[in-house]
Amino acid sequence: MISKHTILSRFGYQAYRPLQEEAIDALCSGNDVLLMAPTGGGKSLVYQSAGLIRDGIGIIISPLLSLMAQQVETLRKTGVNAYFFNSALNIEEQDDLVWALRHDQVDLLFMSPEKIVQPAVIGFLKDIQISIFAIDEAHCIAQWGEAFRPEYSQLGTLRTTFPKVPIIALTGTVDLKTIQTIENSLQISGCLLLKNSFDRVNIEIQIAQKRKAKQQILYFLHHEMAGEKGIIYCRSRKKTQELASWLESLGLTSLPYHAAMQEQDKQKHHQRFLNEPGVIMVATTAYGMGIDVPDIRFVIHFDLPSSPEAYFQEVGRAGRDGKPAKSLLLYGLQDMLQAQQFGDGENYERLSALFKVLESRGCRRKNLLSHFGEEIAPCGHCDRCLSPSSEQNATIAAQKILSLIYYTKGIQPFSVLVDVLLGKHNKGVMKIHGETLSLFGKGREFTDIQWKAVIRHLIGFGYIKVDHSTTFCVHLNQKAKRVLKGEEQILLPHERYYPVLDENALHKELIDWHKLKAWKSRDQNNPLSDRQLRLVQQHKPSNVASL
Numbered sequence: 001m002i003s004k005h006t007i008l009s010r011f012g013y014q015a016y017r018p019l020q021e022e023a024i025d026a027l028c029s030g031n032d033v034l035l036m037a038p039t040g041g042g043k044s045l046v047y048q049s050a051g052l053i054r055d056g057i058g059i060i061i062s063p064l065l066s067l068m069a070q071q072v073e074t075l076r077k078t079g080v081n082a083y084f085f086n087s088a089l090n091i092e093e094q095d096d097l098v099w100a101l102r103h104d105q106v107d108l109l110f111m112s113p114e115k116i117v118q119p120a121v122i123g124f125l126k127d128i129q130i131s132i133f134a135i136d137e138a139h140c141i142a143q144w145g146e147a148f149r150p151e152y153s154q155l156g157t158l159r160t161t162f163p164k165v166p167i168i169a170l171t172g173t174v175d176l177k178t179i180q181t182i183e184n185s186l187q188i189s190g191c192l193l194l195k196n197s198f199d200r201v202n203i204e205i206q207i208a209q210k211r212k213a214k215q216q217i218l219y220f221l222h223h224e225m226a227g228e229k230g231i232i233y234c235r236s237r238k239k240t241q242e243l244a245s246w247l248e249s250l251g252l253t254s255l256p257y258h259a260a261m262q263e264q265d266k267q268k269h270h271q272r273f274l275n276e277p278g279v280i281m282v283a284t285t286a287y288g289m290g291i292d293v294p295d296i297r298f299v300i301h302f303d304l305p306s307s308p309e310a311y312f313q314e315v316g317r318a319g320r321d322g323k324p325a326k327s328l329l330l331y332g333l334q335d336m337l338q339a340q341q342f343g344d345g346e347n348y349e350r351l352s353a354l355f356k357v358l359e360s361r362g363c364r365r366k367n368l369l370s371h372f373g374e375e376i377a378p379c380g381h382c383d384r385c386l387s388p389s390s391e392q393n394a395t396i397a398a399q400k401i402l403s404l405i406y407y408t409k410g411i412q413p414f415s416v417l418v419d420v421l422l423g424k425h426n427k428g429v430m431k432i433h434g435e436t437l438s439l440f441g442k443g444r445e446f447t448d449i450q451w452k453a454v455i456r457h458l459i460g461f462g463y464i465k466v467d468h469s470t471t472f473c474v475h476l477n478q479k480a481k482r483v484l485k486g487e488e489q490i491l492l493p494h495e496r497y498y499p500v501l502d503e504n505a506l507h508k509e510l511i512d513w514h515k516l517k518a519w520k521s522r523d524q525n526n527p528l529s530d531r532q533l534r535l536v537q538q539h540k541p542s543n544v545a546s547l
């Protein structure tokens with residue numbers, strides 16, 4: 001029997017992390033485990049170890065071919081007999097695998113949920129000794145469940161067919177409801193629940209009102225993260241391509257990645273991102289699950305993620321090496337409405353949870369973690385903690401908006417309501433009459449963006465509900481009535497504006513930098529001023545090499 005110690009030295013690690021050890025021990029004494037740890041928490045080592053320590057073959061169920069292939073390759077390099085069994089194998093390879101399984105030549109076997117629930121496969125597995133079942137990325141059970149990958153919800157048969165084989169479900173950040181879904185579906189409700197702190201302290205969180213998004217990103221890339229490796233998440237495939245080529249044209253090495261790309265291009269881009277310094281991956285969420293790139297320094301959300309879980313997971317891809325990393329999410333009212341409009345009912349709920357996290361006052365990290373039931377003190381290094389700004393009482397503003405929604409029966413777009421408040425004469429506003437006009441021009445104390453922030457807040461905290469099912473329609477909830485009656489106050493954080501950098505300014509700064517560098521190399525003895533030094537440090541060469 002192989003010991004924990006041997007495994008550590010074979011994989012080149014000093015020690016197990018506390019949670020890893022606890023999970024391995026529980027499995028080795030035959031218990032089921034649900035292990036929740038953030039991306040990068042080291043979940044793989046748990047099932048790899050337990051699978052090797054216990055007698056028999058460790059079976060790992062994993063949702064993506066690419067994940068399996070990558071792990072199998074790494075494991076083989078350390079002398080572990082790891083295989084995968086999926087639709088990519090031809091008949092001959094399948095026969096070889098069956099032979100190896102029957103002759104005790106396999107330590108760990110990876111397969112998809114679709115494969116394992118096949119009666120023939122289950123039948124075959126009954127005849128061999130199995131050490132553990134591991135369900136990796138178990139949140140997929142709740143996420144994909146019936147609709148997309150129904151086999152995920154059939155994995156409960158493992159418990160009934162193999163009552164003596166311990167099961168471990170592994171997942172990133174999920175909420176309580178998802179935990180219950182996983183436990184029920186896998187029939188492991190008596191399992192040991194192990195939960196790591198979700199907090200990834202090395203990642204700085206920034207969230208800001210989207211204005212000129214591309215220029216805001218440029219500022220971030222150039223002033224906060226020059227020359228670093230990172231991911232920019234976009235909602236649409238088209239946008240990943242557009243944004244990547246725009247960044248390329250500015251001399252920043254960037255690659256698109258989305259599900260509709262050729263498999264070989266995806267692989268190529270992933271490899272370049274993994275191996276080259278300073279590459280920017282502009283991707284849809286197709287890029288990410290299970291990727292293990294240690295030195296991602298930043299994650300930008302150009303569009304809204306689909307839930308707090310998705311947000312946390314996507315951000316969590318940065319800084320896996322434990323060194324400082326940053327994240328920036330840009331969004332505005334329009335993004336909220338669009339996200340709602342294109343999602344289905346279930347999605348709507350997740351989005352609402354996300355909006356609440358985004359619209360909450362105070363420390364960003366605290367708000368996010370409290371969604372997952374974890375209470376922390378203000379973090380000290382999110383945008384809110386770094387520049388604490390006073391809050392404002394926006395109750396009167398909220399009353400104006402709510403009244404307008406009421407007067408117009410909720411069918412006017414928010415932009416028209418804001419224009420009414422700002423006293424703008426335009427086509428939409430012209431159609432408005434009656435009581436509505438009493439508020440015409442009565443909201444000049446706020447700018448357009450400030451008004452939209454008020455509306456964002458009203459949506460985020462459920463004062464109003466936007467119905468996209470047929471035509472756009474806004475409903476006032478019970479809470480809204482309390483605001484209208486003055487029984488409830490609305491407090492808003494002051495908006496912090498994330499700076500912009502346009503293409504021309506970027507060029508000018510880069511030219512300055514080149515001049516400086518040339519000047520510095522001519523005269524080594526002449527020290528640079530503080531400002532010049534900053535410029536040189538800020539602009540790492542890898543970033544401008546292609547200019």
Ligand code: ADP
Binds near residue numbers: 014039
């Ligand atoms: P997860 O599946 O939880 O996202 P992984 O299993 O991919 O995380 O592991 C993330 C990283 O942590 C990997 O680079 C892995 O090599 C490293 N790692 C895991 N366990 C340890 C350990 N005990 N000591 C040092 N590094 C570890």
Ligand code: MG
Binds near residue numbers: 290
């Ligand atoms: Mg993993």
Ligand code: ZN
Binds near residue numbers: 362365366381
């Ligand atoms: Zn904070």
